[in-house]
Amino acid sequence: MLTEIFIKNEEWASNINRMHPGFLSGLIKGQHPDYLVIGCSDSRVPLNEIMGLRPGEMFVHRNIANLVLHSDMNCQSIIEYAVASLKVKHIIVCGHYECGGIKAAMDFPGHCLIDNWLASIRDLYQCHKAEIEAFSHEKEKENLLCEFNVGAQVFNVCQTKIVQSAWKSGQKLTVHGLIYDLESGLLKDLNLCISNLDEICHMHKLF
Ligand code: CO
Numbered sequence: 001m002l003t004e005i006f007i008k009n010e011e012w013a014s015n016i017n018r019m020h021p022g023f024l025s026g027l028i029k030g031q032h033p034d035y036l037v038i039g040c041s042d043s044r045v046p047l048n049e050i051m052g053l054r055p056g057e058m059f060v061h062r063n064i065a066n067l068v069l070h071s072d073m074n075c076q077s078i079i080e081y082a083v084a085s086l087k088v089k090h091i092i093v094c095g096h097y098e099c100g101g102i103k104a105a106m107d108f109p110g111h112c113l114i115d116n117w118l119a120s121i122r123d124l125y126q127c128h129k130a131e132i133e134a135f136s137h138e139k140e141k142e143n144l145l146c147e148f149n150v151g152a153q154v155f156n157v158c159q160t161k162i163v164q165s166a167w168k169s170g171q172k173l174t175v176h177g178l179i180y181d182l183e184s185g186l187l188k189d190l191n192l193c194i195s196n197l198d199e200i201c202h203m204h205k206l207f
Helices: 003-019 023-029 047-051 073-085 100-106 113-117 119-127 129-133 138-158 161-168 197-206
Strands: 035-040 058-063 090-096 174-181 186-189
Touching: 003 023, 035 047, 035 073, 047 058, 058 073, 073 090, 073 161, 090 138, 100 113, 100 119, 100 138, 113 119, 119 129, 119 138, 129 138, 138 161, 138 174, 161 197
Parallel strands: 035 058, 035 090, 090 174
Antiparallel strands: 174 186
């Protein structure tokens, strides 16, 4: 059955209890994470682990290709809860190279349900086709679309009512765009930090 998972879980809990006594039991008091991270569901991108954050430090939403769609009530509810209730200080959209969702969106449709989910990335590809196709290698084209996609989702986060209301009320909140390189294990900052309404205008010209 799931023997391996239970064995590893017991090891994990006892290691934490030995090294940081009281840490786990302290978590029942509540959560006060500074970060909401929106990432891809890809099993090779364990967000907590790559960012070195412990339980309680990161609120997370993951879906295929780290999309923030205005029609996705799951993602929108998470942003609302994170901003309005948890008062996170940072929202990080974290994409990654080698993203299957990005590759599928550049491919011919034929993946059934997921084609609908990836439709906005196809649109993004069409918008930036000239810049993307200027590269000769497939990998470079995919990587660039991975980066454009992070930018587009940062923009979508900034366009939500909840984030804009937070800024209007003076709440400190910064939206960031990062990309994770599976090969090196390193995060790259795409320098798309947005901390107020004025900065969105500049973003609008990019995406
Ligand atoms: Co992915």
